[in-house]
Amino acid sequence: MVTASPRADVNSHKNGPKRAISRLLALVRNTWRTLTSMGTALVLLFLLALGAIPGALLPQRSLNEGKVAQYIDDHPILGPWLDRLQAFDVFSSFWFTAIYVLLFVSLVGCLTPRLAEHLRSLRAMPVPAPRNLARLPKHHTAQVPGDAAAMATSVEHTLRGWRKTTRRDGESAGAAPSATSSIEVSAEKGYLREFGNIVFHFSLLGLLVAVAAGKLFSYEGNVIVVADGGPGFCSASPAAFDSFRAGNVVDGTSLYPMCLRVNDFQANYLPNGQATSFQADIDYQAGDDLTAGTWRPYLLKVNEPLRIGGDRVYLQGHGYAPTFSVTFPDGKTRTQTLQWRPEDQMTLLSSGAMRFDPPGGTYADERDRRKNQIAIQGLFAPTEQLDGTLLSSRYPAMNEPAVAVDIYKGDTGLDTGRPQSLFSLDPRMVGQGRLTKMARVNLRAGQDTRLPDGTIVRFDGAVPFVNLQVSHDPAQVWVLVFAMTMMAGLLVSLIVRRRRVWVRLTPGPAGTVNVELGGLARTDNSGWGDEFERLTARLLAGFQTLAPVEEEKKADRA
Numbered sequence: 001m002v003t004a005s006p007r008a009d010v011n012s013h014k015n016g017p018k019r020a021i022s023r024l025l026a027l028v029r030n031t032w033r034t035l036t037s038m039g040t041a042l043v044l045l046f047l048l049a050l051g052a053i054p055g056a057l058l059p060q061r062s063l064n065e066g067k068v069a070q071y072i073d074d075h076p077i078l079g080p081w082l083d084r085l086q087a088f089d090v091f092s093s094f095w096f097t098a099i100y101v102l103l104f105v106s107l108v109g110c111l112t113p114r115l116a117e118h119l120r121s122l123r124a125m126p127v128p129a130p131r132n133l134a135r136l137p138k139h140h141t142a143q144v145p146g147d148a149a150a151m152a153t154s155v156e157h158t159l160r161g162w163r164k165t166t167r168r169d170g171e172s173a174g175a176a177p178s179a180t181s182s183i184e185v186s187a188e189k190g191y192l193r194e195f196g197n198i199v200f201h202f203s204l205l206g207l208l209v210a211v212a213a214g215k216l217f218s219y220e221g222n223v224i225v226v227a228d229g230g231p232g233f234c235s236a237s238p239a240a241f242d243s244f245r246a247g248n249v250v251d252g253t254s255l256y257p258m259c260l261r262v263n264d265f266q267a268n269y270l271p272n273g274q275a276t277s278f279q280a281d282i283d284y285q286a287g288d289d290l291t292a293g294t295w296r297p298y299l300l301k302v303n304e305p306l307r308i309g310g311d312r313v314y315l316q317g318h319g320y321a322p323t324f325s326v327t328f329p330d331g332k333t334r335t336q337t338l339q340w341r342p343e344d345q346m347t348l349l350s351s352g353a354m355r356f357d358p359p360g361g362t363y364a365d366e367r368d369r370r371k372n373q374i375a376i377q378g379l380f381a382p383t384e385q386l387d388g389t390l391l392s393s394r395y396p397a398m399n400e401p402a403v404a405v406d407i408y409k410g411d412t413g414l415d416t417g418r419p420q421s422l423f424s425l426d427p428r429m430v431g432q433g434r435l436t437k438m439a440r441v442n443l444r445a446g447q448d449t450r451l452p453d454g455t456i457v458r459f460d461g462a463v464p465f466v467n468l469q470v471s472h473d474p475a476q477v478w479v480l481v482f483a484m485t486m487m488a489g490l491l492v493s494l495i496v497r498r499r500r501v502w503v504r505l506t507p508g509p510a511g512t513v514n515v516e517l518g519g520l521a522r523t524d525n526s527g528w529g530d531e532f533e534r535l536t537a538r539l540l541a542g543f544q545t546l547a548p549v550e551e552e553k554k555a556d557r558a
Helices: 006-035 038-057 065-074 078-084 094-123 148-158 191-217 366-371 427-431 476-495 528-540
Strands: 138-145 163-168 183-189 219-226 243-246 258-269 275-286 296-301 306-308 311-327 333-337 350-356 373-381 384-387 390-393 402-410 435-444 448-450 456-472 499-507 512-521 550-553
Touching: 006 094, 038 094, 065 078, 094 191, 138 528, 148 163, 148 183, 148 499, 148 512, 148 528, 191 476, 219 258, 258 311, 258 456, 275 306, 275 311, 296 311, 311 350, 311 373, 333 350, 366 373, 366 402, 373 390, 373 456, 390 402, 402 456, 427 435, 435 448, 435 456, 499 528, 512 528
Parallel strands: none
Antiparallel strands: 138 512, 138 550, 163 183, 183 499, 219 243, 219 456, 258 275, 275 296, 306 311, 311 333, 311 456, 350 373, 373 402, 384 390, 402 435, 448 456, 499 512
């Protein structure tokens, strides 16, 4: 019977943790090597592009939450699953962020050694000539009269722009070169190719950082501003915007303060109604102007934003805001101007709704006040076109404004606390009988209609409104810079080609020099044969060839 030695058990017990640590370190090392390989970086870049496809095809909650809800309602099976996979929040999802971070780490780990290697290659001298130059893909020999040292000087002069070094037999061994020693000129060019490649990849890395910074610190808000005496708006908080999208670290308390009002809006159209240009005459305040009360004029055009304080104000779109006046039975009047939503972009036929609360003192009882609210819902045509009683618009300019509206009386839901659409009445109020339709009329500017209780509703006309977008992205300039350097680096890496040339000069009999040339294409072989022949002719120019030229042209090697 064989028994284990106690000492062996102790050694096994001690070596067990060491082996586990060694295996763990090996796993971490292999994982890091795999992650920082160029192949992994390319795969992650492909996955990043693939992951962005749902963000382009599916509605995103950060842009339009209503469309996301509508998509989920229209696809009751697929929609909830896509929501669980964060397909409606692609660019802030955990899986897209993971790919983004892994790509960043992979590029850093891949490019840092390449940069260090390139810096070492820049300091290194061109490699010595191979022992047998005849084995190179491009080879040329000749015998010319002259001195080897003088010809070496001529070769160095001809190879201007190449990185080169000259070596003599015996120098490396420490012995003094003799008159019969051969001279070798090693030359190389095309270092910019690798530099351009590194610039391209580091620019890609910088682009990822800039996009991530923009995602963190940028914000974008949209607001509709009524022209021709409208109230304007001030960017004091996100609540001032109709829609606001903020970066991950933007809480809305540090927006750049400015105020803006639209004095006039002008649009030019073709006969078919297509817009050729539109511009808004605006006044704005920012900085010290807010305390001094100074307004500065600016002509806001499409693709010509107002740039101020790191923000850009764009002119995004336009439409019309009808004005209605309601005179209640006691003679008190309320007037309201509100934007309506364009339904047809070619004719700007628009739909919308308005709600009027009776002025204070008209009804003593609160319940009576609610029962006598006035609501208007219908269509607005900037240039009237009637097909019987059906209203449409034949042109987007406001030539003959008219409306076709339904007028309701009752509880509009202003006091219920439930959110309502700006452009339509709450159908629940109509379905429950709390809003009663009193009239359906077509009105031109200045016309009115009288309800049975004596209330008069008048259409006063319309004024334009503009949709403005306020964007702030501190990394936008860097995105442009890195994109341009990416293109420059890619162009350099495609144009510049690595080449190596060796010239061996050996003193021959009776004052002659045996010249042997060899060439090697480090990257692209295309055109290297013709280039080597031209280089050979330049190097031998001015020297008379005494012996027949022996030339070997071998097939290029990949």
